[in-house]
Amino acid sequence: MAGHPSTYEPQYAATRWLDQRLPVIRMGADFMTFPSPRNLNYWWTFGGILSLCLVSQIITGIILAMHYVPHVDMAFDSVQRIRRDVPFGWLLQPMHAVGASMFFLAVYVHMFRGLYYGSYKAPRELLWILGCVIYLVMMATAFLGYTLPWGQMSFWGATVITGFFGAVPVVGESLQQWLLGGYSVDNATLNRFFALHYLLPFVIAGVVGLHIWALHHVGQNNPIGVTPKTKTDTLAFHPFYTVKDAFALCIFLLIFAYFIFYQPDALGHSDNYIPADPLKTPAHIVPEWYFLPFYAILRAVPDKLAGILLMFAAIVVLFVLPWLDTSKVRSMRFRPVARPFFFVFIFFCFILGWCGAGNPDDVAVPIGKGLTFKVLSQISTAYYFAYFLIILPILGMTEKAKERPVSITKSVLGDHAAAPAE
Amino acid sequence: MGKGLIVSETVNEPHGEGAVDGEKRDFIFIATGAVAALGAASVAWPLVAQMGKAADTLAAGSIEIDLSAVEEGGQLKTLWRGKPVFVRHRTAEEIAQAENTDIANCPDPQTDAERLIPGPSGQVNPKYLVMIGVCTHFGCVPVGEAGDFDGWYCPCHGSHYDTSGRIRKGPAPKNMEIPPYEYLSDTVIKVG
Numbered sequence: 200m201a202g203h204p205s206t207y208e209p210q211y212a213a214t215r216w217l218d219q220r221l222p223v224i225r226m227g228a229d230f231m232t233f234p235s236p237r238n239l240n241y242w243w244t245f246g247g248i249l250s251l252c253l254v255s256q257i258i259t260g261i262i263l264a265m266h267y268v269p270h271v272d273m274a275f276d277s278v279q280r281i282r283r284d285v286p287f288g289w290l291l292q293p294m295h296a297v298g299a300s301m302f303f304l305a306v307y308v309h310m311f312r313g314l315y316y317g318s319y320k321a322p323r324e325l326l327w328i329l330g331c332v333i334y335l336v337m338m339a340t341a342f343l344g345y346t347l348p349w350g351q352m353s354f355w356g357a358t359v360i361t362g363f364f365g366a367v368p369v370v371g372e373s374l375q376q377w378l379l380g381g382y383s384v385d386n387a388t389l390n391r392f393f394a395l396h397y398l399l400p401f402v403i404a405g406v407v408g409l410h411i412w413a414l415h416h417v418g419q420n421n422p423i424g425v426t427p428k429t430k431t432d433t434l435a436f437h438p439f440y441t442v443k444d445a446f447a448l449c450i451f452l453l454i455f456a457y458f459i460f461y462q463p464d465a466l467g468h469s470d471n472y473i474p475a476d477p478l479k480t481p482a483h484i485v486p487e488w489y490f491l492p493f494y495a496i497l498r499a500v501p502d503k504l505a506g507i508l509l510m511f512a513a514i515v516v517l518f519v520l521p522w523l524d525t526s527k528v529r530s531m532r533f534r535p536v537a538r539p540f541f542f543v544f545i546f547f548c549f550i551l552g553w554c555g556a557g558n559p560d561d562v563a564v565p566i567g568k569g570l571t572f573k574v575l576s577q578i579s580t581a582y583y584f585a586y587f588l589i590i591l592p593i594l595g596m597t598e599k600a601k602e603r604p605v606s607i608t609k610s611v612l613g614d615h616a617a618a619p620a621e
Numbered sequence: 622m623g624k625g626l627i628v629s630e631t632v633n634e635p636h637g638e639g640a641v642d643g644e645k646r647d648f649i650f651i652a653t654g655a656v657a658a659l660g661a662a663s664v665a666w667p668l669v670a671q672m673g674k675a676a677d678t679l680a681a682g683s684i685e686i687d688l689s690a691v692e693e694g695g696q697l698k699t700l701w702r703g704k705p706v707f708v709r710h711r712t713a714e715e716i717a718q719a720e721n722t723d724i725a726n727c728p729d730p731q732t733d734a735e736r737l738i739p740g741p742s743g744q745v746n747p748k749y750l751v752m753i754g755v756c757t758h759f760g761c762v763p764v765g766e767a768g769d770f771d772g773w774y775c776p777c778h779g780s781h782y783d784t785s786g787r788i789r790k791g792p793a794p795k796n797m798e799i800p801p802y803e804y805l806s807d808t809v810i811k812v813g
Contacts, residue, residue, distance in 0.1 A: 362759035381678045383703035478705050480761040484777045501792045
């Protein structure tokens, strides 16, 4: 909460001296004593998990850059050399590659958490928008990074994605060639993608700083969405949530470690082990799993420009969500009508991911004449947008919410709340 | 200049008898800002323009292709400016198919003859179709002798091209591009 009183007392002459000049220890101490709602559940542990993901990606990334060669003739082999010859390269390269997937896994859980508990509603609109900015820059970073191993999927993924800019009316071709630094994806492209892939994580780190600043200014949301009012509604961040975060982090790292040590390539595409060949397109180009839903939206319409606009709109709609959801009730726990619509929304997000992996003309569901992936992705895309543009705005005005607890303390302790909480 | 020090401490006080001339200050403020913005833009331009095509990329020369090396029913694939160029030696059946298409129904109507460049004799040679083998959707390389129109099929997002390289079905908006080329002799062309 805004300006919670600082309880830090410097113990030594040196810390007193520092505190009067640059109160960094005080900042850290205030961070640790930050009053957090006492009812946060495990869905609230992903902020900490994401922080670790970012740090891990930056550290392993800087190490990989020490061995990687951003040149079309050497990039592919240099990545293979990291995996085979560089000391511990077999560990560090998968940590980075699998790490990207784990980062997205965590960010999607974090975002669905925000969607379910209404963490985007006043006064957290800007907090949510900063999160959307982080997500957008993450997607750019992941795309640039996926190009670097210079396999077939790297090359053709880069060709398809930079092709989006070619669809811009009038200036499209010039814009695309300016981005590529040539007529097609080539050495100039690889070089600049490497430079930008190195830069963007630090941009993310900067926006994460703003995200946390905004969080500490407005305070965390919580599972019942009722704002903390009294001292008994909150707990100090440390040790209560440092321990909870640490436990969740351990579980997360177990999954992470499973992939690194047993399935380092399970989340990637085997075609990326074929060096890039500008004369041959792989039979079936697919992006990494975390982009599949957007890829399905792109392919849902048969028009090039419309597909691209729709795909970008799928992200833009998240930015304006705080003003689309007209309900004053934050948590879905108290929204009996909106809640099932939310679960259907999640279902269709998964369906979109499935459609993105499939061939548009193949039959997905053998009912009637056969439901193709294309038709299925059209239905799912329609629901995706309807959820934000029709369902949430209308439900906010018509839905009768369940009665909400008066306070967090009351919701946790029930009738015992009457007893002195001290 | 000892007095200057005193003046600087009382900088917010109106000078002399007259009050501050707000209009003059606004003008100076806007004029300074405009000059600074212009300066910043002139420095920013090189930072942006460096990403464009470098001189050596622009100079990437033209290539010569010997058509006689391509057998009937065969296709030569070669790289020009980093993009694949297809040289298809079409069969009589393929030519007939390309010429007898009702182009009114095509998304990007072009006759087969419009997609060929005349040789030294001034006549087009319908046997050889030369085009940039890049799908106009998102730049994948279509597969030959495939698709609903026996021309090319793009595996990325399902665009079908006919034996003239025209888009007939699928998300691609345009026919496959014809590169600039000329016949040096009856069987040799220069692309670029």
